[in-house]
Amino acid sequence: MNSILVTLLVFLGTQGYDHQSHALTLKIKHQPFPFTFHNQDSASSSVTQGFSGLFYTDDLYIGTPPLKVNMAIDTGSSPTWVQSAHCTECFNVSFPNFNPNNSITFHPMPSHHPLCVPIWFAPAGNFCQYSVGYVGHQFTKGDVGLDTFTFTHHDVTNNQTGHHHHRHHKTQIQNVAFGCGVVNRIPDLPAHPRPANPVSGILGLGRDHPSSFVLQLRDITLLKFSYCLPRRVGDEASLFFGEEAELKVPAGQIQTTPIVGPSDEFYYLNMTSMSLNGSILPIDPKLFTSDGYYGVVIDSGSQYSVFMDAVYQVVRKAMVSYFMDAWLLQPLPPNKTRSKMDLCYDITDIAAAAGGGRGGLFSVAPRMVFQFDGASLELNQETTFQIFDEFNEFCLMIESANKFESTNIFGAFQQFNHRFVYDVGASKLSFFPEKC
Numbered sequence: 001m002n003s004i005l006v007t008l009l010v011f012l013g014t015q016g017y018d019h020q021s022h023a024l025t026l027k028i029k030h031q032p033f034p035f036t037f038h039n040q041d042s043a044s045s046s047v048t049q050g051f052s053g054l055f056y057t058d059d060l061y062i063g064t065p066p067l068k069v070n071m072a073i074d075t076g077s078s079p080t081w082v083q084s085a086h087c088t089e090c091f092n093v094s095f096p097n098f099n100p101n102n103s104i105t106f107h108p109m110p111s112h113h114p115l116c117v118p119i120w121f122a123p124a125g126n127f128c129q130y131s132v133g134y135v136g137h138q139f140t141k142g143d144v145g146l147d148t149f150t151f152t153h154h155d156v157t158n159n160q161t162g163h164h165h166h167r168h169h170k171t172q173i174q175n176v177a178f179g180c181g182v183v184n185r186i187p188d189l190p191a192h193p194r195p196a197n198p199v200s201g202i203l204g205l206g207r208d209h210p211s212s213f214v215l216q217l218r219d220i221t222l223l224k225f226s227y228c229l230p231r232r233v234g235d236e237a238s239l240f241f242g243e244e245a246e247l248k249v250p251a252g253q254i255q256t257t258p259i260v261g262p263s264d265e266f267y268y269l270n271m272t273s274m275s276l277n278g279s280i281l282p283i284d285p286k287l288f289t290s291d292g293y294y295g296v297v298i299d300s301g302s303q304y305s306v307f308m309d310a311v312y313q314v315v316r317k318a319m320v321s322y323f324m325d326a327w328l329l330q331p332l333p334p335n336k337t338r339s340k341m342d343l344c345y346d347i348t349d350i351a352a353a354a355g356g357g358r359g360g361l362f363s364v365a366p367r368m369v370f371q372f373d374g375a376s377l378e379l380n381q382e383t384t385f386q387i388f389d390e391f392n393e394f395c396l397m398i399e400s401a402n403k404f405e406s407t408n409i410f411g412a413f414q415q416f417n418h419r420f421v422y423d424v425g426a427s428k429l430s431f432f433p434e435k436c
């Protein structure tokens with residue numbers, strides 16, 4: 001299941017980072033439980049094992065001595081933070097909280113520090129504090145600190161004689177700015193028995209604050225990163241920064257679209273249309289940029305895509321008529337769906353349509369394409385639908401933004417099994433299919 005990491009990371013020793021190195025690799029994991037950062041109230045309690053949308057770092061340590069801290073990777077927000085051992089409102093975490101007292105390299109950020117600027121950071125007396133809210137009234141605030149981040153990285157390569165060659169890399173970066181969460185209003189996991197969160201914070205990759213990991217460490221990241229999100233829970237993949245993030249596939253396979261809107265906003269993409277089973281859906285393209293926003297936000301921290309209701313209803317109607325025309329299937333009434341997704345079919349009906357076999361379940365669904373300015377993303381049925389075995393449901397993993405607080409979001413489920421390269425400096429996003 002684990003992908004073999006074949007990247008070459010410069011070994012930097014333990015003396016801080018070398019300015020000549022413009023690369024960093026992080027191992028990321030698809031977390032096995034429903035998790036609540038960025039999940040929407042109604043959906044988070046329903047999305048159960050077998051699917052989740054959160055990806056987190058698995059080889060990141062903070063402080064001296066280094067403490068392992070897993071963080072969710074989020075392109076939809078900028079501040080990086082972890083729950084502090086000093087928390088007054090806390091959520092359960094499956095590993096020890098970071099305790100600034102125990103790190104000899106920790107310093108509180110002084111209020112005159114160049115990163116202590118709005119909108120997420122603000123001076124408070126001599127020091128700097130942060131405060132961030134997320135979808136679903138989730139909230140965290142606390143003190144901003146500076147400490148050493150250590151990234152370990154394990155390569156396994158096979159040499160010609162078939163021997164496995166293990167290399168252990170360690171990169172340390174001093175004085176990384178991050179929040180120490182004191183008041184953390186993050187709901188606990190809804191599952192029973194409650195597993196503790198496998199992550200205790202967020203690695204912010206947004207572009208709306210200079211503390212964003214990609215902006216703050218621009219000497220290393222060169223304002224560029226890439227990831228490939230594996231669909232299967234438990235699978236591992238990599239998050240690359242800097243030179244490592246550059247594409248190594250023939251140019252003809254690469255799709256590229258501009259990142260639009262001002263540079264202190266989300267990563268907005270100019271979506272122009274959507275198609276289903278080869279037909280363009282009758283959606284006014286203006287709806288993709290409605291509400292004064294600049295387009296569709298690409299977000300690794302949202303579990304799946306949500307669109308303005310006017311957009312979603314067109315998708316829903318086309319999907320319902322497809323299943324009717326192709327298979328004479330009616331969706332489950334909204335009252336009946338237990339997964340709480342909006343458009344679901346009874347899995348028994350789907351299996352019958354697929355000829356009885358379980359293997360072909362997804363073949364029953366149509367293909368969709370998200371068309372962006374200059375680039376098209378072909379979803380396959382497995383990045384459009386999800387099986388919820390425990391509820392006997394087969395559901396569309398796209399919903400209306402109605403229920404939520406935000407508008408058009410291109411979420412993680414529809415990003416599976418592609419590598420996305422964010423060239424923040426050049427304001428463009430590239431992608432190509434990858435088995436990650």
Ligand SMILES: *[C@@H]1O[C@H](CO)[C@@H](O)[C@H](O)[C@H]1NC(C)=O
Nearest residue numbers: 084085086087099100101102
């Ligand atoms: C950290 O150190 C301060 C000052 O010594 C102490 O008051 C506080 O209880 C410590 N907190 C933790 C969580 O260790």
Ligand SMILES: *[C@@H]1O[C@H](CO)[C@@H](O)[C@H](O)[C@H]1NC(C)=O
Nearest residue numbers: 089090091092093188194196
């Ligand atoms: C953490 O989990 C324990 C045991 O499951 C529970 O008793 C406690 O209330 C939880 N803490 C929080 C802050 O929810």
Ligand SMILES: *[C@@H]1O[C@H](CO)[C@@H](O)[C@H](O)[C@H]1NC(C)=O
Nearest residue numbers: 158159160161162163164165
């Ligand atoms: C392959 O690795 C083995 C074990 O580390 C080593 O003995 C051998 O010389 C290596 N072969 C080549 C061709 O590098």
Ligand SMILES: *[C@@H]1O[C@H](CO)[C@@H](O)[C@H](O)[C@H]1NC(C)=O
Nearest residue numbers: 277278321322323325326327
């Ligand atoms: C899907 O598209 C194909 C090719 O255009 C067409 O033959 C088929 O009827 C369509 N299926 C449905 C259910 O619309």
Ligand SMILES: *[C@@H]1O[C@H](CO)[C@@H](O)[C@H](O)[C@H]1NC(C)=O
Nearest residue numbers: 331332333334335336337342
């Ligand atoms: C949902 O169920 C309630 C009560 O069982 C019923 O009155 C209502 O019409 C149902 N709504 C839908 C959309 O099926």
Ligand SMILES: *[C@@H]1O[C@H](CO)[C@@H](O)[C@H](O)[C@H]1NC(C)=O
Nearest residue numbers: 258260270271272372373374
């Ligand atoms: C979005 O793409 C369309 C089609 O290529 C183009 O006409 C339009 O100007 C673009 N909008 C922005 C804001 O870039």
